[in-house]
Amino acid sequence: MHHMKPLKSLTVALVALFGISGLVGCSGAKDQSTGGDIKEQGTTKKDVTITFVGSQNWLNKGSKIDSELNEAFTKETGIKVDMQVIPDDQYANVLKTKLASGEAPDIFMVSAGVGAQKFLPEKYFADLSNEKWVSRYVPYAKAGSTIDGKVMGFMTWSVDGWGMLYNTKIFDKYHLTVPKTFDEFTQSMDTLKANNITPIYEVGKEAWHWGIWLSQMGAVAEKNNPGLYDKLNSNQIKFTDVKEFETSLTQFKEMYDKGYFGKNPISNTWDSGYEAMGKEQAATFLGYTSYQNEIAGKFPDSNANDWKMYPIPLADNNVFSHSAGGNMRVAYKDSKNLDSVKAFFDFLARPENLKKYYEARPDIQTAPSFTDVEAKPTESGKSLVENAPGGDGMDMEYGVLYWDNTVVGKYIQDMMLGGLSPKQVLESIDRDRAKLFSATGK
């Protein structure tokens, strides 16, 4: 027992220490919140800080423009903007956690279109329909930021879509023209392959890139079956019921089996695409319309700025499919600082500030969201529209609920490697969606 005594007193001391530190913690928290209350009561704008959360790749991309505009706003109004940037692959989860745990930031960024649905707009998004800047939105920006008839997002982005970017020099050399049908397409690709040029460079290590191919087929399917997206989103129709999807996957698999994607496409990373295209090792790439600027930046001798685009020629597609305008800033509905947030959006929407913003962002100058800023379409953007007599439509990433390029892309990878048939890919997508529909009671 004599041995026990020092141990016993040590334990008591430790427990007491824990207890005290716990109490100290409580009292600290209390002090802080009281301090905050006092600040709120004496409201001068100078005491207001609005919190703003966004994904890394969406803010300050290639410049410091977002920070500069925040500072200019603070200088003018005294309202501070606390901008927090979160890594891309963590963003959705972090934001969901913040919302669920009652720590919603005053402003947060979400994808436009149906992508916003997963953040429960009804519960968290403020209605911005009556803001003055809404009247200066271009149509796609208004449509993309409207949810259930209310404008719920402040968008300063660009609408963009994916198409087959081709090296015009290589096409001219082998007398190839823009294919109108799948047969014409396979003939062109066979010619390229016979001349030892990889017909299409696929960044197949990135599962999401395989998903993009099918996502773009949504627009033509919607054109052929008006109301398709509504039916998909209300769980009245399944992916397996849409023949365009199965046809396009079957033809896609045929392309893979014929070797159009070169050797080991499954090992190619996203970054390797620039070199393959820039050094003319491959003739075609499924990219967005400003992608050619990036190649031209890295490989100036490639003359990539002159290259052109046509729609993915699967399932007789002749439609330019595009996003709902990328992403937008949303104001938290129950924020104490909602007025300050609206003032911030007003500030950003001033024509001079919009111009400053877009000048710093060459990647989104092709089709700005506001009428005040001049559009600078790329060669591929212009040619993609010209080569799409079927008009335009929204892709599934932005138009279809619960679409996830990575998940779909993995099924497509499986199909390419012989694990799934085209029909089984669609069944797998349906199964995932069924889970979410049943979870939400639809």
Next chain:
Amino acid sequence: MYTSKLYSWKFVLPAFLLFFALFLVPNLMGFYYSLTNWNAMSDQVKFIGLDNFRDVFADKSNFTSIYNTLMFALVTSIFKAVIGLGLALMLNEGIKSKNFLRTIFFMPVIISNLIVGLIFQQIYNPDTGILNGFLDVVGLGAFSQAWIADPKLAIWSGMGVEIWKAAGFNMVIFLAGLQMVPKEMHEAAGIDGANYWNKLIKITIPFLLPSITINMLLNVISGLKVFDVIFALTNGGPGRASEVVNLTVFNQFGLGTYGYATALSVILFVFLIIISIGMVKIFTRSEVKEG
């Protein structure tokens, strides 16, 4: 002296309270959430009984990840232990550079799994990777493979990385165990005419059983819980060919089906418990008791 002395339960209390609040409560809540439709799309959490578990087993594609996980645990556990034992036996002898070599073989253990995954992504690259390059140089070019792009090979390549990484850890535990083997027994056996293998099988291994138990247990648990190596190396690809259970859980969380993902976690947990208890029972039965 005090081996069988019982201390007062009060001593356990502080640790137990922390363990209870930070580990048991979240885990028990996990069990509850696996019985609900908890998801990212709606606010209401509804009790749905065993539906999630039924869905997990109804989806055949989950069997790939369950199979991969079990194979991963089995193969890596055995190879990590065998290679670790081999290294320990070698480095327990009087080699000049033994401390240096021990450090070298232990080194991979301390590198982050994510970094290891990214490094091996480059090593395994079919066109530019050094593994195929090496095979070409030594005239075994015919054996070069698309190590992580071939769906049949990808999970095995992942196992290779894990074995490379953790064999050194097994080695350290075996080295510690080898210090417990009484030298006199080896000497006596030597006088009686026993050769190296006789001594290894009849003396060294029986004394190493506690080390084998702890190594195998840790190997199996880390094998079943594997996530980061596969996440960084293949991300479960190509397709879902190298997906393991924890990666499926991660992906389902990403999709927003939290209840379903929790059910998968619970299944993995049950597997872990059953296998761990079974292993402890099997291995401790034949351990050499000292004194």
